Amino acid sequence: MSLTPAELTSAVSGGIGSSPQRPDGNLKVRGEFAYASDLWHEDMIWGATLRSPHPYARIVSIDLTEALQVPGVYAVLTHQDVPGQNRYGLEHKDQPVLAEEVVRYQGEPVALVGADHPETAQRAMKRIKVEYEVLTPVVDMETAADDTPLHPGGNLVRHVPVRRGDQHAEAEVVVTGRYEVGMQDQAFLGPESGLAVPDEEGGVDLYIATQWLHVDQAQVAAALGLPLEQVRLTLSGVGGAFGGREDLSMQVHACLLALHTGKPTKMVYNREESFYGHVHRHPAVLYYEHGADHTGRLVYVKARIYLDGGAYASSTGAVVANAATLGVGPYDVDNVTVDCWGVYTNNPPCGAMRGFGAVQAGFAYESQMDKLAEALGMDPVDLRIVNAMSEGSVMPTGQVIDSAAPVAQLLKLVKDKPMPPLSTVVDLRDMPGGVSNTTHGEGVVRGVGYAVGIKNICFSEGYDDYSTARVRLQVINGEPAALAHTAAAEVGQGLVTIMQQIVRTELGVERVTILPMDTSIGNGGSTSASRQTYVTGGAVKAACAAVREKLAKLAASRDLSAVDIAGTDLTGVDLAELLGDEVIDETVEWRHRATEPIDPETGQGNAHVQYGFAAHRAVVDVDVELGLVKVVELDCAQDVGKALNPQAVLGQIQGGSAQGLGLAVMEEIQTAGGKVRNPSFTDYLIPTVLDMPPMSIDVLELADPHAPYGVRGVGEPPTISSTPAIVAAIRAATGLALTRVPVRPEHITGT
Amino acid sequence: MDFLRPDTLAEALALKAQRPDAVPIAGGTDVMVELNFDHRRPAALLDLTRIAELRSWDADGDNGDTVRIGACVPYTRIIEELGERLPGLAMASRTVGSPQIRNRGTVGGNLGAASPAGDTHPVLLAADATVEAASTRGTRLIPATDFYLGVKRNALEPDELITAVHVPATRAPQQFSKVGTRNAMVIAVCSFAVALHPAQNRVGAAVGSAAPTPRRASAAEEFLSAELTSTNQWESPKPLLDSVKRRFGDLVAEAASPIDDVRGSAAYRKHALSVLARRTLGWAWQDYSGKVA
Structure with a gap:
């Protein structure tokens, strides 16, 4: 076999907004796709x-x-x-x-x-x-900063404080909580x-x-x-990445x-x-205090968040900033006091994983919102809607949200979905425990839970985040054909499909070839932070625009200038005739709008490019005697700005929700004294088809005027709200506090 | 590493006699994992897949009331072909791994590995199965109760191969139940099997993944058998008293000596076993009551 992956060519119709076949789809389904192994x-x-x-x-x-x-x-x-x-x-x-x-x-x-x-x-x-x-290993994240120094500068990797408003605000109703998030693994299959x-x-x-x-x-x-x-x-x-x-x-x-x-x-x-x-998701210990008035409006939120970075820093600093700046969730809060610490320990190194700091905070702040609703005697969705952020809201960092933030609408959408019926016949596949035959209905209690989350999209804090794209247009065998080249990694998410769709839309050609990604072209940036469709998609779009400009010049030189190529639809233009033997080849570096570093004392600053939001409703059946959980439904509403490929968007939402389900009920790298106890898929469990329910998904397309085509990053937001919605549903079924994820059977049975 | 490929059982036994260090392999769902992870490097592998007689089952005994299952019959066939005759074994087989694993994995392999977490063991114990072991010296039947000696240790002699397992087809209700922390494709945190033996006025019960070996819950068996017999319930079954089910569950839990490990705590395992025992007994008894009435 060749070391260099094949060029992926397909000549089908399907610009943005449609869901054309993936160029690598047949190879993958047939088992013919060459993975690195x-x-x-x-x-x-x-x-x-x-x-x-x-x-x-x-x-x-x-x-x-x-x-x-x-x-x-x-x-x-x-x-x-x-x-x-x-x-x-x-x-x-x-x-x-x-x-x-x-x-x-x-x-x-x-x-x-x-x-x-x-x-x-x-x-x-x-x-x-x-x-x-x-x-003697250092293994406790809460005391690590004062323990034996593992690196020359000590064990504190980064502390991010966020201070907004009155630091001594008082409220009528106060709830506090301590929460823990276990170490999740990306569990990519390749x-x-x-x-x-x-x-x-x-x-x-x-x-x-x-x-x-x-x-x-x-x-x-x-x-x-x-x-x-x-x-x-x-x-x-x-074969998958998810940050790992x-x-x-x-x-x-x-x-x-x-x-x-x-x-x-x-x-x-x-x-x-x-x-x-590879690195894992940071385990976390989070202390929260929420103060609200009697109507449920949040007066203040205080949080102390510890993230275990393990032995080496990896991206701990950025994860800390995310947990801190997104630490109160998608809510309007005037008075905020957040401190987040990322530390070195002798546990496995932790770094990027889908959700990146927002997941850990999300479990805690959403648990707190449920606790607050209970203290107020309010419906948990109503409480969230009372406090829901919207366009124009101010983040705890002082940043104004300047595009759609339909938090209340997302919550209403999932709340208004019809409830699944209680099953009347025993099918083991629908039961907690599945075909392991642990219950025929005995001990099973249904619960419903809600959650909503917020995630920053693209790289933050002033990072020079860009992508490079090259697009070439020429006539091959009498037919106009385009070629696109970037260094942006296709890890399974379907970037190759999106690139083809953008080229088809912008240049009006059907035959589009995607060259293998390599370093012979400039940086494409990381396939992370839900950013590739936004940034590399933006770069491909910009490269296409550069090609169109050349086409316009070509038209002018051939006295075809009556056709306004840069401005109009190309479908009426005979590209083959216009191009003749010419080859147009343009390379463009494209940047999203700049962000700023945050103030090291107050956390203030326009740190993030864009925010993504998703809400979930989880319906679970819990066998309260055995502590086993069946997630019956996991419905989601998410704003994606513009669905360039609706099928891929649904795939991201399903996958992100499944990864959140895993964290809620099974996925954890267990460590003892710094040693991993379950380094295998026998004992590190990820959801199967019997664990992941079908989803009803509402996709909103509220275009972000600052982003190419109005897109909003899709991959991470569903991972954030899925976990707390499921745990809220298990709490509703059991009446237990459940302050740690993943929830294990022992937490439910008390044994 | 030598790869020995006998075509007949006689050849296989001769090879095993010459090479007692050879590890038998059939479906490979256990042995290959150990090889791939370099956890085990036997001097030889003894491939049993060419031996047709190990891949068949038949009903033997006086009235066809015992099923002899060749050591290399995969779980899928047990589920599809023996679900009616051996309901407990079929239930346990359904919980093994994924469809791909069930297509290859065998009860013979489960017995050879003798893992305390093997899914079929509690059923074999509760159902009074016997393991057929053969060597060039002859063939013997080992009661399942005497087969499991320790963690991943069984009663085979170095020159013996498992050729079959004999399971009584009692036509009476059996149940198997297993706790894992996901809803499919999961190794047992603990498991339990119950088998009614009305012809003997007796109940079989056994636990898995809750002691160094799979083991029978003898005190629970004796309690329930005595209770049912003394109240003449084999002939005229009545709904079981909740107190009886609870006592049975408690005695099953007492039979276990589990450990705390990455899959679950010892306390949880005991608790879960008592719940499983109570529930499965309820299902089996309801089934039995329906049949007798």
């Missing part, structure tokens, strides 16, 4: 990673002698073999490529083996002798994988499943001590082995190693 190269060797068994230890010695003697071994490398900077990281370069004096988490890479077969590499790896002096191929000039080509080619390239080049142009990355087939591929995993490792041995080197993690190989 399928990469193959003649003469390639296999890399393996020796990882620390300890959450915190000093490395006393490493003896490679026996490993090097294993026949078939080409190289055994340690930190001494890292030619460049042995530090990388998304925000802080604090993480070694290979551990030096200490290891700070269980699973930290210590040494690498390159061998002729993965089995050989494993055998040799087990012959590396590492002597550790085991140290494990970390890549293939590094050395060239003859000391450089390397890396074929890799990632979310952000250029940030990988910069970090890999720095670690290898090479200029950027000698480290070229091409996106391979990506924003940090490096085996990128540098494979390149080190390839450059050291001169051989193409493949690395692929198995499922267990994958759990150690």
Whole structure:
């Protein structure tokens, strides 16, 4: 097979607003799509990673002698073999490529083996002798800042305070709560994988499943001590990401082995190693106090939020800012006191995951809203509507929401949906416990819960967030054909489809080819923060506009200037005739409007580009005697600005809601003393088809005038409100407080 | 690693006698996972998939009242072909993994692995099944009750292969129930099986994933059997008193010696077992009452 993924061409109709077939759809359904784990190269060797068994230890010695003697071994490398900077990281370069004096988490890479077969590499790896002096790990996020310093600057990664209004406001009704969020995993199905191929000039080509080619390239080049142009990355087939591929995993490792041995080197993690190989969602402890008047109007919100960043910073700083700035939810609150701390511990490193800080806060503030409604004797939806933010509302950061914020409308939509009927016949598939036959109706109580959430879209706090797109138009076989090229990662979400739709709409062609994503073109930015349709979509649209300008000039030069190409629909224009042998090829860098850093003392500032909102209603059946839950319905209403691809929008809302369901009732990486107890899909459970109910979804399209086509990021908002809606429904069924997610059977049965 | 592929049972037994370190493999749903994760590297694998006689079942005994299931019959076939005769085993088989796993996985494999969490074990115990083990020395029948020796340890000799399991077809109600923290494709947090044996005036009951081995809940069996017999309920069943169901549930929970682990707490397992025992007994008894009346 070829290392470079195939160009994806389709010639179907379907511009924006329709749901044309994905160009990679047939390949994926047939099992013919090449994922990164399928990469193959003649003469390639296999890399393996020796990882620390300890959450915190000093490395006393490493003896490679026996490993090097294993026949078939080409190289055994340690930190001494890292030619460049042995530090990388998304925000802080604090993480070694290979551990030096200490290891700070269980699973930290210590040494690498390159061998002729993965089995050989494993055998040799087990012959590396590492002597550790085991140290007492720091594992409590609430006390970590004052505990043994794990990094030179201490254990506080970032503290974000937000202060708005009266800091001493008092209210008639006050509710307080302490909430916990467990460590969720992205649980993407395609494990970390890549293939590094050395060239003859000391450089390397890396074929890799990632979310952000250029940030990988910069970090890999720095670690290898090479200029950027000698480290070229091409996106391979990506089997899901959800934030878990924003940090490096085996990128540098494979390149080190390839450059050291001169051989193409493949690395692929198995499922267990994958759990150690990427960051997770930050576990959180959150203290909240809500004060309201007797009508339910919020007077103040105070919050103290702790996020466990684990051993290395990753994107903890940005996650902290999100949890802090979005910490009161989609509500109008004049008086806000929020403090959020992200800390280092010896737990697994945590970073980006769908929802990014807004998920943790969302569970807490929505739990508080329910508690407040109960204290006031109000309907929980009515209480939310009384306080719902709208266009023109002011965020706790002082930022004015300057596009649609239909929070009340979203809540009404889900509330007004018909309720599912109580089933009259016993079908085990509809019961808590499913076909495991735990109940035929005994102990089953129904509950209903609501939640709404807010998420920032795109990168924030003054980050120069942009994407680069190249669009080429020419006549091929007598037919106008377009080609689009970016470095924006397709991770399964369907960006390749959206790009084709935009080109079809803007240029009026049907045949559109998407080139493989690579670093031969400028930065596309990360596939995260619900931003690619907005930013790379915006870049493709802008590149198309540049192509149209060239078309207009061409028309003028051919005295066809009567046709106003830049301004009108192209459908009446014979592009083939106009283009003739000309090739128009335009590359554009496109930026959304700028944001600002927030004030470090008050958290004030226009930190975010855009806000997304979604609301859920969950209906659950709980077997209160066994503590098992069946989510009967999980309905959602979300404003997406403009649905460029309505089917993909529904897919995002269903997937995001399912991931929120997972956090509500089953998904947690359990740790004890810094060690992961369940690194497998046997014990890290994700929802199956019997756990995820069908959804009724209302999609609003209230265009954002600042965004291309009016789009609003879609992928993350449903992940935020899904979890608290489900937990609220379980509370309604059980009468229990349930302050921790995921809710386990023991929390319901009290055993 | 050698890969041994016998075509007949005789060949397989001869190979196992020569190579007691060879690990038998049928569906591979357990063994292959262990190999892939490098948790186990046997010197040889003994592939049983070519042996036709291990892939069939038949009804034997005097009146066809025992079903002999070849060790390599997959769960899917047990569900489809034996659901009526062996309801408990079929129920347990339905809860194994995913459809793909059920297409390949076998009761023989479940017995060979002898995991305390294996789904079919409680049913085999409650239903008085026997395990047929063969070697070049001969064939013997091991009662399920004597088969499970410890965590992932069973009563096989190194040269023996599991060739079949014999399960009485009692025509009486059986139930199986399993708790997991999602609604499908889940390993047992704990499980329970109950089988009525009206011909013997007896009830079988067993727990899974709640002790180092699957085990019978003997005190619960004895309590309920005595209760039903002394009140003549086998012949004229009446709705069971709530106090009887509760006592049965409590005794089932007492039979377990679970641990706290990542899947659940010991206390939860005991609690859940008492609930499962109460409920499944209720369903089985209701079924029985309907049949007798």
